[in-house]
Amino acid sequence: MHFDFDRQLLSLAFRFYSRALSFPYDELIHELHYIFREAEKCIESDLDNTIAAKILDVINFYQGEEMSALHAEYARMFSYVREAEPLVPIRLLDINPGIDQFRLMEEINASTNLYGADDAPDALPNILELFSTIIELDDDHTIEDFFESFLKNSIPSFCEQIFQSTNINYYKELAKGLNEMIYLLREDS
Numbered sequence: 001m002h003f004d005f006d007r008q009l010l011s012l013a014f015r016f017y018s019r020a021l022s023f024p025y026d027e028l029i030h031e032l033h034y035i036f037r038e039a040e041k042c043i044e045s046d047l048d049n050t051i052a053a054k055i056l057d058v059i060n061f062y063q064g065e066e067m068s069a070l071h072a073e074y075a076r077m078f079s080y081v082r083e084a085e086p087l088v089p090i091r092l093l094d095i096n097p098g099i100d101q102f103r104l105m106e107e108i109n110a111s112t113n114l115y116g117a118d119d120a121p122d123a124l125p126n127i128l129e130l131f132s133t134i135i136e137l138d139d140d141h142t143i144e145d146f147f148e149s150f151l152k153n154s155i156p157s158f159c160e161q162i163f164q165s166t167n168i169n170y171y172k173e174l175a176k177g178l179n180e181m182i183y184l185l186r187e188d189s
Contacts, residue, residue, distance in 0.1 A: 009042035018128035054177035
């Protein structure tokens with residue numbers, strides 16, 4: 001994993017995508033703008049600027065969508081319907097069944113500040129929020145281990161599924177931004 005980024009900016013970026021993947025609500029735009037403004041203060045390099053610019057692109061597409069369309073698309077992609085699996089799985093264990101479930105649950109249980117973790121603790125918004133906290137508080141080895149174990153191979157397939165499944169530009173831009181950030185963090189990029 002590359003560590004050529006400002007840590008606080010990276011933490012804010014993962015927090016941003018965590019919120020952006022939650023069910024859309026009226027005040028969400030204010031949260032997204034706040035996170036962007038905080039991230040903007042942390043820009044120290046071209047790589048930092050690239051991540052912040054993608055966040056701004058996602059915000060701009062969010063503002064261009066009707067709330068009812070966002071609600072309908074979120075439900076269409078991520079909701080269970082009559083016991084059928086969602087079009088795009090949002091739980092990490094469904095996205096990548098090969099990950100170490102026991103270890104993931106240990107990581108989740110060790111964190112006390114997961115957003116909405118009661119229903120589906122391994123939902124990707126919760127995992128991104130957890131990783132945001134790990135980036136802020138832990139050493140490089142712990143950060144890299146979590147990234148390699150849970151995100152590096154899971155996020156790109158998730159983003160591809162969103163990009164292929166949605167007709168809403170906001171979700172396409174969200175998938176592109178998150179996927180690009182993961183790509184930039186990979187050692188092999």
